[in-house]
Amino acid sequence: MFFNIETLIYTYLFICISLLVFNLLYIFRSKGRERRQKRNADAWVKRIEWQMQRIAQGENIEQEHLKLAEKKLVKTEALFSFGAALDALEEKSPGQTDAYMYSIQGGIQVLASRYAKKDSMDRAYFAFLISRHCPGSTEEFKPVMEILISFLDDSTVYCKENVLKALYSLGNVQAVENALQVFNDRGWFHHQKLLSDGLLTFRGDLEKLAERLWSHHREWNDRIMLSVIQFITGFSENYKEIFLPFLEQETAGREIRLAIMRYYRRHTYEPARPxxxxxxxxxxxxxxxxxxxxxxxxxxxxxxxxxxxxxxxxxxxxxxxxxxxxxxxxxxxxxxxxxxxxxxxxxxxxxxxxxxxxxxxxxxxx
Structure with missing residues (x-):
């Protein structure tokens, strides 16, 4: 089958022009989206600042504001703008949004239950938002923690990591323990470095967390326990006696023994020398x-x-x-x-x- 040379040239030109038009439309649309998100973020800044003023004066969050948040933030694009607003306020004065986030915890729970039905990327961003903007460990946030743990099922590594970051930020020992129990039961792989470094960012009591996680050393798989040992190595000297028998036990996993040996490099213990x-x-x-x-x-x-x-x-x-x-x-x-x-x-x-x-x-x- 033969084509006229002019037909080929015109076809090529048409394709080039089509690509150019597509790129221009994409650029204009992206610029428009950025401007729209900026306007929406600025609007959220004003709304949040007004509510923070009310909180500072000892008043409650307006119910209209809470209903608006529950209605609008169910859309991920709106949640981006909300997150940008919180980032802007935190940049001005770190920690000033804590009281606000605590006051809207009921709305956050409603949104969490709705995002649990969305796809992995949407859940990942919601968890990321919580990891960056939360008031720390409070009893009121326990339902949110349980929903976040449910995000782990049918999710990507990115989503799993953001869920863990959110739980570390919330600072609840039980929630982190429950999440790692899910990882163990499902046999999921999560990079040891991500897990151990993440555990060190836990905003609660690190010693209590270490004690709770180490209590599973006979139940959890070696991959998770390696991360736990590396986490303990990063901050605690309280495991010198506890770890020592594992250097003598040949039944302990090879990588476990190596990790415990490295523990004694950072935390010297004379009985470990021989x-x-x-x-x-x-x-x-x-x-x-x-x-x-x-x-x-x-x-x-x-x-x-x-x-x-x-x-x-x-x-x-x-x-x-x-x-x-x-x-x-x-x-x-x-x-x-x-x-x-x-x-x-x-x-x-x-x-x-x-x-x-x-x-x-x-x-x-x-």
């Missing part, structure tokens, strides 16, 4: 355990530690040797005490230790 040395020198032990032990022992200076690290310099695994040399250098051991390595016959041990000592020395002058 166990760490044993893990480093265990001929039948796994390389990953030796790698971590060699790193953690940098925080446990002493003759027995130095002897173990020197021996580890001769191990076949490069990462074990690297961490052992790094730990020896970090402990500022006098050079005369390292002569057995520096003047020894093991070239690899000598070279990596020399490199680490020079690197540590250079770091002192930076």
């Amino acid at each position: 166990l760490l040395i044993s893990l480093l020198l265990d001929e039948k032990g796994e390389d990953n355990a030796k790698i971590v032990a060699a790193s953690v022992l940098s925080q446990y200076p002493g003759e027995d530690t130095a002897a173990a690290l020197k021996k580890a310099l001769q191990y076949y695994n490069w990462y074990v040797r690297y961490n052992a040399a790094s730990s020896l250098a970090a402990q500022r051991i006098p050079a005369r005490e390292l002569l057995d390595v520096l003047e020894g016959k093991d070239r690899y041990a000598k070279e990596i230790l020399e490199y680490m000592l020079e690197d540590a020395k250079a770091g002192e002058y930076e």
Whole structure:
């Protein structure tokens, strides 16, 4: 089948013009949407400021305002404008919207139940709004927390993360525990770093949260418990004795034991030293355990530690040797005490230790 060259040219020009028109229409529509959202956000700022004045004077929120919010904010675009208004007010004076959000908690509950029926992206934004603008842990928000947990079903990773952020922001231990129980029961994957870092932003009592979450260490899967251990590592010294038996138990999961070993790097505990040395020198032990032990022992200076690290310099695994040399250098051991390595016959041990000592020395002058 053959086409006239002029027909092809005109067809090409038509396609180009169509794309140009489409792009122009899209730009104009986007600009119009932005202006409309700006107007709506400004209108919400005025409404919210008026209600905050009433609250400051000891008066209640107007019922008309509450009804308006319940009616309009069921649309996600309107919720964007409402969120922008809250952001603008918070930028002027952080924390000033807390009393307002507390006063409209009944309306928030109504909206939460309606957004529970929407798709994942709409639920994600509603949860995001709560995570940014909430008055903290209050009994009145418990129904909202329960609805937020229901958002987790049939949702994206983005929605799940925003729900968790909202629960952290609300600061209720039971709500976070219930959410993670759902993750465990459903077998959902959630990145350990997202989970552990998020738990550290919890606005309630971190120690109580840690205690409640750790109580599930025999029930929850290792992925979740790894995040819990990393979370505990980030702030608490109260688990030194509790974690220690897990270094001795070979029945504990490999990643769990490694995470607990790293806990003892940040929170030093003398009774952990012999166990760490044993893990480093265990001929039948796994390389990953030796790698971590060699790193953690940098925080446990002493003759027995130095002897173990020197021996580890001769191990076949490069990462074990690297961490052992790094730990020896970090402990500022006098050079005369390292002569057995520096003047020894093991070239690899000598070279990596020399490199680490020079690197540590250079770091002192930076």
